Amino acid sequence: MTTRVITLKELAASLDLSITTVSRALAGHEQIALKTRERVAQAARQAGYVPNTAARTLVSGRSGFVGLVLPIRGPNLVDSFLGEFVTGLGEGLVSHGADLILATAAFGHSELSVLRHVVESGRADGVVVTRIAEVDERLAYLRERGFPFVAHGRLLDSDFGYNWLDTDGAHAFGEAFDMLYELGHRHFGLVTISEPMTFRHLRQDGLAAAIARRGDPSVRLDVVTAPRFDHEARIQAVNRMLQRPDRPTAIVALFDELALTVMEEAVRAGLSVPRDLSVIGFDNIAASAYAPPGLTTFDASIRQCAREIADMLLTIIAERPAAPLTRLIRPTLVPRASHGPAPQTRS
Amino acid sequence: MTTRVITLKELAASLDLSITTVSRALAGHEQIALKTRERVAQAARQAGYVPNTAARTLVSGRSGFVGLVLPIRGPNLVDSFLGEFVTGLGEGLVSHGADLILATAAFGHSELSVLRHVVESGRADGVVVTRIAEVDERLAYLRERGFPFVAHGRLLDSDFGYNWLDTDGAHAFGEAFDMLYELGHRHFGLVTISEPMTFRHLRQDGLAAAIARRGDPSVRLDVVTAPRFDHEARIQAVNRMLQRPDRPTAIVALFDELALTVMEEAVRAGLSVPRDLSVIGFDNIAASAYAPPGLTTFDASIRQCAREIADMLLTIIAERPAAPLTRLIRPTLVPRASHGPAPQTRS
DNA sequence: ATAGAAATTTAAAACGTTTGCAATTTTGCG
DNA sequence: CGCAAAATTGCAAACGTTTTAAATTTCTAT
Known part of the structure; x- marks a missing residue:
């Protein structure tokens, strides 16, 4: 046998x-x-x-693997585009004969220590780092270690170059503003998160920049902040914005999950989307197409991004280019039915 | 540096x-x-x-990895619970210090050849095999090769023992029937797929068994078949069932994506769910909670299953038990708003 | 002090491959 | 036919660890 x-x-x-x-x-x-x-x-x-992979790796110093560390959060929290991301990475890697290793950082354990282990043990020739934090010790480590990596996302400012691919959230949020402004909206709401992730700044800054570009003093922006993984708190935060008498006529959410909460709470409060309130999200997760009336959002094409990240990383591993590789992907607007003209009368 | x-x-x-x-x-x-x-x-x-992992693997013969082969389908098709599945596997593995390797079978390439490569190259100590086909060469290979594996899903009949974990779709479909029957439904529809996957039989048989158990000759079941990955054909198949004058009053779909299509097409045909038509799905994908009026379905808790699969596989690798390990998980009904009493009048 | 046992440490082989260098075989040509 | 050059093949070391068997040191009891 x-x-x-x-x-x-x-x-x-x-x-x-x-x-x-x-x-x-x-x-x-x-x-x-x-x-x-x-x-x-x-x-x-x-x-x-x-x-035999082990023997080959041992002598050649190349494992043919690319690493990804995935953190485990609470029992009901799964990264909503992990599947797409992993599929894209696999797709990008397979054409070069590489494979993916997925190391898990157990709940409560530092993602850095797992990353370190992957790197130092020689399991991978390069790694992908996602969900970039404002102060990200992983990037600092990889940089200092001189280990090939590509970040999915960017730091806000850095005194060193590194390889990254990011979705242009700033552009998308500007586009959202312009579209809503043209529809007559002047009072905007932004639902953002309290976690120190860089993308919240990039997107909010993009929105602010578009407002500034427009130069209309009658435009007003309210911002409300919710913790990312606490559903109750998220609902409360959204209602803080919806319940007040002078609520915005258009709400932009940092990502779709938040936008869906906004739509749900709006309906619960007796508002009609988009008649009374326009809502725009970001990410285009599967549920956004189904949630009535259909969420207008931006598609970041995670799978495509992941494929490019894989390509970049393999190039870096093979050629060690002197200058960092960077790539900014413009997300595409997915217009559905959650946005419309600003309501004429105000209660 | x-x-x-x-x-x-x-x-x-x-x-x-x-x-x-x-x-x-x-x-x-x-x-x-x-x-x-x-x-x-x-x-x-x-x-x-x-x-160093390579050196350790080489001498010990154990890599500390578990393998999963993931097939790439068309450009817009991502396994809808890959993220959950991978998260669960990672969770199960990390507690034993193991990690996951994800090998990708490029579009048009045989999944078996990739699996073979993973096994023969010594990259993994065991593998997980998903989406079991009616005639599955992967299981035959692994069996013959004597390589540790756990199947997510079952063969219909096999002359050999193997380790598997499966969701009890038969039970769920029986439960769905019983619930709908109690609500007065007598004319049922089943939307199934044309691909030779074993789960379509298990679920359909479960439904048929429940009907037989009931022993009511007035119960009628219509079955319609659609290709799994062709959205257009799926819509046509669904309409074939919806358009005819004596359409069923309750439709059970093999999985949620199909059920969502049924609901969409029902609405398009001017039917109200659940007033005119009850719809029940299976899998509890994220979109099902959002699609109006909320799809009643069964939760297979993929993540939990994956975690158990990881545990089983690690046990098998460590202890090589003589008897196969098997585990049948009963999915839980997630009652939402897409099912209700059978309509009184018939057009 | 010393034989013997117990505790602790080490030398060396092995895992399966790649690769620098050397050895062997074949070929070309006078 | 012979000899150098070219073509082809092989030896042996190396990669970093684990593990078997043996060597060394320390301890115990006389």
Whole structure:
């Protein structure tokens, strides 16, 4: 039953060749006679020979893996685009023969220590770092360690260069503002989060910049902040904005989950979206298409981004370019039915 | 900048001990003097020593990895619970110090060949196999190869034992029938898929069994089949069932995506859910909570299942139990608003 | 002090591959 | 036919760890 794995030594013996020759033949070295190369390839194929990864990694110093550390949050919290992200990474890697290793940081354990372990143990040739925090010790470590990585997201300001790919949230939020302004809205709300992630600043700044560009003093922006993973607190924060008499006519949420909460609470408060209130989100998660009346949002095409991140990382691993690689992806507006003209009368 | 990795040899030299002693000390062998063990542990910690995975794997024959092969389908198709599944696996593995490797089968490439590669290259100590097909070459290979694995899902009949964990779809579909029957429904519809996956049979059989158990000759079941990944064809299939004069009053869909299509098409056809038509799904994907009026479905708790799969696999790897491990998880009904009493009048 | 036992440490082989260098075989040409 | 050059193949070291078996040191009891 339990078939054993065939090794290079056995393959070589069966061909009456040295290990060296077989190794080189399989690697396609020109110095091995063509006839021999073919003979070896044929034998390897029919013996089902696959080189041992550990041995190869040990001697070559390259594992052929790219690492991703994923943090475990509470029992009901799953990164809503992890599936897409991982699929995209896999897609990008497979064309270069690389694979993904997923290391998990158990609840309450530092993501950095897991990252460190992945790096120092030689499991991966490079890593992808997501959800960039305002002060991110992971980037500092990788930088100092000189280890290949690509960040999905950016730092706000950094005194060092690093490789990143980010979705242009600033542009999207500006676009959202412009669209709503054209529809007559003057009083805006922003629902943001209290966690120190850089994307909240980038998006909010994009919104503020668009407002400033417009230069209309009658434009007003209210901001409310909610903790990211606490559903109750999120609802409360949203209601703080909805309940007051002079509520905004248009609310932009930092991401779709927040926008969906806004829509739910608006309905509960007897408001009609988009008649009384326009709502715009960001991310285009699956539920946004289904939640009535259909959330207008921006598609960040996570899968595509992940594929590019994989490409970037493999380039960095192979070529160690001197200048950092960076890429800013413009998300596309997905207009659905949650936005419309500003209501004429005010209660 | 680029700090080098510290090796056991260097650590040993710095402690003026042999490699052997340091290795054993770190492994906590009793035979090494306690004082030495502490001294070594201390030095290792502060030097940030992490053993090289490749070297360790090579000599021990254990990689500490569990493999999962994920297939890439079309550009817009992402396994809707991949994120949850991967999170659960990671959660289950991390407590035992194992990690996950994700190998991607490029579009059009055989999943089996990737699996084979993972196994033969020694990258993983065991693998998880999902989406079991009616005739599944992957299980046959792993079985014949004597390689540790756990299947998420079951074969319909097999002449060999293997380790599996499955969601009890048969039970759920029976439960759905009973509930709908009690609500007065007598004419049922089932929307299923044309792909040869075993779960379609298990669920359909569960439904049929519940009908048979009831023994009411007035109960009628219509079945319609759609290709799994073709949205247009799916819509057509659903309409084939909805458009006819004597359409069912209750439709059970093989999984939520299909149920959501049923609800959308029902609304488009001017039907009200659940007044004119009850709809029940399976899987409890995120969108189901948002799609009006809220889809009644079954929660398979993928994340929890994945965690158990990880546990099972690690047990199998460590203990090689003689008898196969199997586990049938009963999904829980998530009653929302898409089901109700059978309509009184028939057009 | 000392034999013997117990405790502690170490040398060396092994895991399966890649690769620098050397050895061997084949080829080309006078 | 012989010899150098070219083509092809092979030896052996190396990668960083674990582990078997053996060596060394320390302790105990006489």
